[in-house]
Amino acid sequence: MLAASRQALPPVRLLCLAIAATGAAPLANAAFIEDSSASLTATNIYLNRDFRQFEGQNKREEWGQGFRLDLQSGFTEGTVGFGVDAMGLLGIKLDSGRGRTGTDLLPVHDDGRSADEFSRLGLTGKVKISATELRYGSHVPELPVVKASDSRLLPQVFEGGLLTSSELEGLTFTGGRLDKVIDRASTNSEEMVLNAKNRRFTSGVEADHLDLAGVDYKFAPGFTGRYYFADLDDIYRQHFFGLLSSHKVGAGTLSSDVRYIVSRDSGAANAGKVDNQAFNAMVSYGLGSHKFGLGFQDMSGDTGFAYIDGSDPFLVNFVQINDFANADERSWQARYDYNFASIGIPGLTFMTRYIRGDDARVAGSDDRGGEWERDIEFKYVVQTGPLKDLYVRVRNASFRSDFARDADENRVIVGYTLPIW
Structure with a gap:
């Protein structure tokens, strides 16, 4: 199976033709070839999620292998530079079974069985003038208002156009429109859907596109301010305000990440009311081999936090299983x-965290509930030899809730990126 963006391909083809037309001038294309790069990333994941005391499917367990081939060209020389990138994605089933699907490692057929393999092709045309670059095609964005999920065999991919500009020192502008999404266990290009976890909103509500714009500004040593605006067509508008800081304090480093996000319904508001203010912050202190962190997240307004289904919400308490983003939850x-x-x-690291949420208001109930999650992770990265940079991650999580399914989860992830040129 092979899927690519039908809407994105025509402009990319035109751009490819424009680049090919410069073939008569080899010197003009020198940077296009010399600055190109290619890499192959292999990711092997075993995922086991056991739902505690739950009727119906009480276990999800699958094992798969993912491959990602990234080909990136340089730019043709001249005032306006052109280039093309390609991303080939392939997922292969290693173990699964009817009744154990749903891990989001593999697509699931109508008969309840997972696919033996699935693949996609993403093409992206790019144009660069000075320090401004326009990219049209496939994207794996990591922005406060849209963050593609990359925690399975293949990443979630968005399609559309994005522009970044760094013409002013210390300031980066990002803007654009995304109009389709391919989820991480899918080959189909689809409309973006509003996440409806715990019945926060009406399920299945689709948007025609997402418009976004924002700036990152390093206004002082160790300080970066961030503002982003997003409009998920006829569903919600969102304003993001952020502040990042990092400074030496004593013998260690004190860093902070403060975020405030305002979401309101817009247009037809097919999802019903969207009314949320999310304040969240993480403060960490690193001293030698140790790092200690405290996070706080508060949801206010009439609803929970709004974000695109399948994506990662940009919240400090979005962790391995849960997001702690229900209405009124602290x-x-x-x-x-x-x-x-x-x-x-060297190469071995350890992480553990505990998150506790209270006073959550869930749709369809007058009761208030609490929930908690505990995560543990060991990661080892090979430091030398032919397998240098190969990593192994072992992750464990336990989640308990007064209103959602309890779960215990284990993941084993082995990954390696091979530079081709």
């Missing part, structure tokens, strides 16, 4: 990281 996080290099094991 949650705290305590986190600890340790680097074993200090005791002679």
